[in-house]
Amino acid sequence: MCFRRYLINLPDHQTVKTMSIYRFFIYFILFTILLASGPLVFELFFPEIQFLIPKFWALFWVFEILTLSIYLIASWRMRISDRASGQALLGSVTIKLLFCMIIAFVYINANPVDPLKFIINFFYLYFFHTVFEIYCLLCNLRNQKFK
Numbered sequence: 158m159c160f161r162r163y164l165i166n167l168p169d170h171q172t173v174k175t176m177s178i179y180r181f182f183i184y185f186i187l188f189t190i191l192l193a194s195g196p197l198v199f200e201l202f203f204p205e206i207q208f209l210i211p212k213f214w215a216l217f218w219v220f221e222i223l224t225l226s227i228y229l230i231a232s233w234r235m236r237i238s239d240r241a242s243g244q245a246l247l248g249s250v251t252i253k254l255l256f257c258m259i260i261a262f263v264y265i266n267a268n269p270v271d272p273l274k275f276i277i278n279f280f281y282l283y284f285f286h287t288v289f290e291i292y293c294l295l296c297n298l299r300n301q302k303f304k
Contacts, residue, residue: 176296181228188289189221196281210270210278217282219260224286227253228293235297246294253290257283 176184196217199208210216231249235242261279264270 176232176293178229178232181232181293184289184293185225185228192282192285193217196278208274208278210274211268212264213278216260216264216278220257220282220286223253223256223260224290227256228290231294232297235294242298246291246298249294250287250291253287 196209196213199206227249231245234245234248264279265275
């Protein structure tokens with residue numbers, strides 16, 4: 158296969174496959190296409206429903222850039238030290254939550270929105286991006302048992 162896999166030998170003779178950057182980018186592109194397909198279907202086939210909030214696609218790309226940058230920073234931090242893996246995972250989730258709250262505040266103040274529509278659209282983006290980021294970071298989480 159063309160994927161580069163790193164194997165780590167653990168004391169109990171198990172191996173853990175960590176996610177390479179190349180593999181992450183492939184997953185990230187597939188995830189972006191899959192996540193964008195739902196709102197795109199609603200927008201194209203059901204235009205009378207007005208399911209999406211104004212500037213949804215701008216918000217979508219902000220979440221994409223935020224997820225990509227936080228993953229790359231946390232992954233880099235996890236590769237530096239085995240002891241920093243758990244801290245990098247928790248820190249990335251916390252930083253993402255704070256940035257998303259700031260984004261929501263700025264968006265609500267800049268645009269008049271229907272509260273229910275905004276909550277559905279915002280948490281659609283937030284929940285799926287966070288789950289994807291945590292899954293990818295958990296693939297890189299090192300064994301916390303030290304000699």
